[in-house]
Amino acid sequence: MKATASQLEQISLFQAISADWLDFLAPYTEICHYREAEIIVHEGEIFAPRLHVVFSGRVLVKKLSVSGKETVLRQLSSGEMFAAPALFGDQVSPATVLTLEPSAVLFVQKAALFEAIRATPRVALQILNCFSQRVQAMDKTIHGLVSECAIVRLIRLIQYMAEHRGVETTTSGVQLKTRLPYQQMARMVGISYEECIRLVNKEIKPAIDYARGGVITIRDTAMLNSIVTTYGS
């Protein structure tokens, strides 16, 4: 299904593009729908040269080692782009992308997109800003993995998700909008599934509550911060 100009307008990346250019882009787009747990791109696959943006739903980006161990790199929601090498790299998928819930992905053909960008260089700056923020976030992740202990990395992940993916206030505390099951957290911070359960249920239990499926509620923000300070020193 092709996207309409008004659907494109909903994507923050395109907000600087004029209505005329959105009309121009529309025929070069496609919106594809995926079921939960469906793979959108396999690691090592050759990409078609096009922009990939999450149109609705949530997707997970992960890498697999030769021995079968998995690393969860990022979780993306609507409006976020992925598969950057399809536009700016060697067109080989560096990771596997799969849906966490029923999702839709917007594709825009590279040649048409670049033509629109040349007419509206502000779009290129927006992508540059988005990449720059990702580089900074990855710097933090690498620093955590090299120099911080596991409990600090786990708390930082929860705090990051609360800050960037939103929360809602419930009677028992502040609940993360994003679900973070044990397995996913473990493969994001570089610990085993069992170690993740132990840290969540013993070490940081009073400060957060974990419910089935990865529903996390922060009960005591000050306590979380104080655990980071204690273990960080």
Add this chain to the structure above:
Amino acid sequence: MLSTEALKALHPHVHLQLYHQKEIIFQEGDTLPAELHILLSGTLQIKKSTATGKETVLRLLRMGDFFALPALFDESFCTVIVLATEDCQVLTVSKTTLLNAIQHTPELAMQFLVMLNQRLQQQHNTVHGLVSERAVVRLARLIHYSALHQGTELTVKGEQLQIQLPYYQIARSIGVTYEECSRLMKKLTDTVKYNRGGKITIFDWEALAAIASGDTDLV
């Protein structure tokens, strides 16, 4: 690395600054000027430090690489430490000049995006290595990557890396202790040789690539 054409387009508006070896250009938390910084010569180390002083070496920059990019997007605080590991020449371009240049030559922004994409993919590989690979695989990857991207020169003993990677720097890049790093290097004896000060010579590229791929068992 930025193309010569791109550097020429910016040329009339740049300023040149010199930094000496071991000089810190930015500290974490420093206010960034609204400028883009491009390394013209020398090597820079980008690192972060914890409250207790533990350091992580994130990457080395070489000629044509840029840094302090967040300054272009109204993020005025530096989030990393930028250290000159040898004498360096750095070009600075004001934010206004750069944005004007991009308006006239959007290809310039495309080049930045290609470079940033490479940096991001390298970061993803690093994270994947730290989370899912053994330390010896991470070590082999760092040496292999540095040889491919920073170059080597042929000596009588074999191909020597252009950059020096002392034990401490390797240890703080792949998340092991100094002692563990020295022990791991001995495991690679038939493949690479470490000499005082971080001079690394590669004897067997194929074996190094195989270890870096995670596909070889090393006892």
